[in-house]
Amino acid sequence: LAKTTQPISMDSYEGQEVNITCSHNNIATNDYITWYQQFPSQGPRFIIQGYKTKVTNEVASLFIPADRKSSTLSLPRVSLSDTAVYYCLVGSMDSSYKLIFGSGTRLLVRP
Amino acid sequence: GAGVSQSPSNKVTEKGKDVELRCDPISGHTALYWYRQSLGQGLEFLIYFQGNSAPDKSGLPSDRFSAERTGGSVSTLTIQRTQQEDSAVYLCASSLSEGRTDTQYFGPGTRLTVL
Numbered sequence: 001l002a003k004t005t006q007p008i009s010m011d012s013y014e015g016q017e018v019n020i021t022c023s024h025n026n027i028a029t030n031d032y033i034t035w036y037q038q039f040p041s042q043g044p045r046f047i048i049q050g051y052k053t054k055v056t057n058e059v060a061s062l063f064i065p066a067d068r069k070s071s072t073l074s075l076p077r078v079s080l081s082d083t084a085v086y087y088c089l090v091g092s093m094d095s096s097y098k099l100i101f102g103s104g105t106r107l108l109v110r111p
Numbered sequence: 112g113a114g115v116s117q118s119p120s121n122k123v124t125e126k127g128k129d130v131e132l133r134c135d136p137i138s139g140h141t142a143l144y145w146y147r148q149s150l151g152q153g154l155e156f157l158i159y160f161q162g163n164s165a166p167d168k169s170g171l172p173s174d175r176f177s178a179e180r181t182g183g184s185v186s187t188l189t190i191q192r193t194q195q196e197d198s199a200v201y202l203c204a205s206s207l208s209e210g211r212t213d214t215q216y217f218g219p220g221t222r223l224t225v226l
Contacts, residue, residue: 041219041220042219043115043202043204043217044154044202046214049214101146101154103152103153104153
């Protein structure tokens with residue numbers, strides 16, 4: 001099972017681009033990379049998912065290098081409401097099912 | 112449509128009592144998941160259901176924990192003889208199918224406090 005490592009916390013200011021990197025050195029061939037966002041007193045919310053190269057949606061971009069041993073979530077022009085915990089997950093569709101959530105990255109966006 | 116709902120939102124109980132937590136997944140979602148989140152910690156996987164069966168229960172912390180799902184919909188997580196270390200937020204999620212690539216939609220959680 002691929003374990004993930006993320007920075008514990010990050011600080012930023014409104015309007016800046018924020019990049020959060022996740023390490024997953026033992027990612028398996030079938031594994032996808034998924035990022036979730038969690039606000040206090042709420043359940044996690046899906047942000048983006050990818051397998052390789054780059055994925056972009058209306059909220060964020062996900063950059064995955066060729067070796068797939070890491071991934072970077074990019075949040076363009078953050079606002080105060082982006083203050084949350086961001087989780088990187090790695091998982092596949094194998095029968096021994098377990099999702100692994102790490103401790104996440106606490107992003108604080110300052111005015 | 113309605114999202115994942117959980118009840119109760121808060122539960123305070125005394126040590127040694129049994130508690131039952133309920134999860135109503137999004138209609139049509141065949142996969143259902145239970146997680147636990149202790150204060151300031153990440154999420155801990157407990158169990159997942161595909162339909163009414165639970166292929167993997169290995170995340171349940173002890174035999175005091177059990178879960179069932181009936182009719183491929185509602186699920187209940189039961190904790191017997193609660194202990195103080197069981198205090199946490201219990202989160203339920205559902206997805207359209209069992210594939211990990213499927214987006215999991217989380218409920219608001221049940222905050223359990225064991226006195």
